[in-house]
Amino acid sequence: xxxxxxxxxxxxxxxxxxxxxxxxxxxxxxxxxxxxxxxxxxxxxxxxxxxxxxxxxxxxxxxxxxxxxxxxxxxxxxxxxxxxxxxxxxxxxxxxxxxxxxxxxxxxxxxxxxxxxxxxxxxxxxxxxxxxxxxxxxxxxxxxxxxxxxxxxxxxxxxxxxxxxxxxxxxxxxxxxxxxxxxxxxxxxxxxxxxxxxxxxxxxxxxxxxxxxxxxxxxxxxxxxxxxxxxxxxxxxxxxxxxxxxxxxxxxxxxxxxxxxxxxxxxxxx
Numbered sequence: 001x002x003x004x005x006x007x008x009x010x011x012x013x014x015x016x017x018x019x020x021x022x023x024x025x026x027x028x029x030x031x032x033x034x035x036x037x038x039x040x041x042x043x044x045x046x047x048x049x050x051x052x053x054x055x056x057x058x059x060x061x062x063x064x065x066x067x068x069x070x071x072x073x074x075x076x077x078x079x080x081x082x083x084x085x086x087x088x089x090x091x092x093x094x095x096x097x098x099x100x101x102x103x104x105x106x107x108x109x110x111x112x113x114x115x116x117x118x119x120x121x122x123x124x125x126x127x128x129x130x131x132x133x134x135x136x137x138x139x140x141x142x143x144x145x146x147x148x149x150x151x152x153x154x155x156x157x158x159x160x161x162x163x164x165x166x167x168x169x170x171x172x173x174x175x176x177x178x179x180x181x182x183x184x185x186x187x188x189x190x191x192x193x194x195x196x197x198x199x200x201x202x203x204x205x206x207x208x209x210x211x212x213x214x215x216x217x218x219x220x221x222x223x224x225x226x227x228x229x230x231x232x233x234x235x236x237x238x239x240x241x242x243x244x245x246x247x248x249x250x251x252x253x254x255x256x257x258x259x260x261x262x263x264x265x266x267x268x269x270x
Contacts, residue, residue: 020074038065038227049147051148051243057149089209091206092208093198095205103194135153178223
């Protein structure tokens with residue numbers, strides 16, 4: 001019985017160790033294998049609408065990204081010797097109009113509150129999240145709370161698919177010459193998922209590119225890795241909402257923030 005218990009514990013230990021990302025430091029360079037960086041889940045975010053609010057359409061999609069797990073000593077070496085403090089995710093959308101970058105976000109390598117040089121409570125963030133929303137729910141907080149959505153939004157998104165694509169090199173190199181300023185707006189980490197305004201339609205194919213980043217200097221400190229999976233959204237259907245036939249919406253200045261984006265990425269349905 002003792003032998004069986006020892007065998008089970010050993011098997012668990014080996015399996016747990018194999019989950020760690022491979023990391024190597026050689027001179028001024030560091031190498032991190034990110035083959036475990038993947039799109040974990042994609043699910044619809046529903047929106048209760050109508051008068052009364054008992055009908056359901058879609059706000060959009062919520063995407064979960066699984067981040068590589070490093071051994072504590074490797075994480076300590078990376079954080080304290082490279083200038084790296086975050087993951088940088090760049091989200092692309094492919095549609096009939098081509099491939100466009102639609103958002104950047106950063107995710108800390110360790111939970112906020114860690115002090116440089118200290119290994120105390122050096123814990124990693126395991127998952128990153130972002131949301132791809134229709135304009136009606138993305139433009140402003142006020143519009144996202146309306147019982148009758150703006151821009152005549154009445155869509156329910158079809159079931160999204162996660163499809164495997166190419167097999168790229170899965171090693172990020174830190175100190176290998178990649179050190180560039182990121183001029184685009186990067187949304188910093190918060191416990192509320194980052195919202196991307198996808199426009200009036202969210203049909204298309206979405207890909208995610210990852211690299212290592214310093215959120216203070218706003219510099220990318222490694223080569224990039226395109227996650228070998230794509231989020232494919234092929235369909236959406238229109239749904240009639242009762243109680244909204246005579247509803248009148250008055251736009252305010254606060255609603256204008258990203259309103260123009262609804263024309264950039266989504267092809268309006270007739």
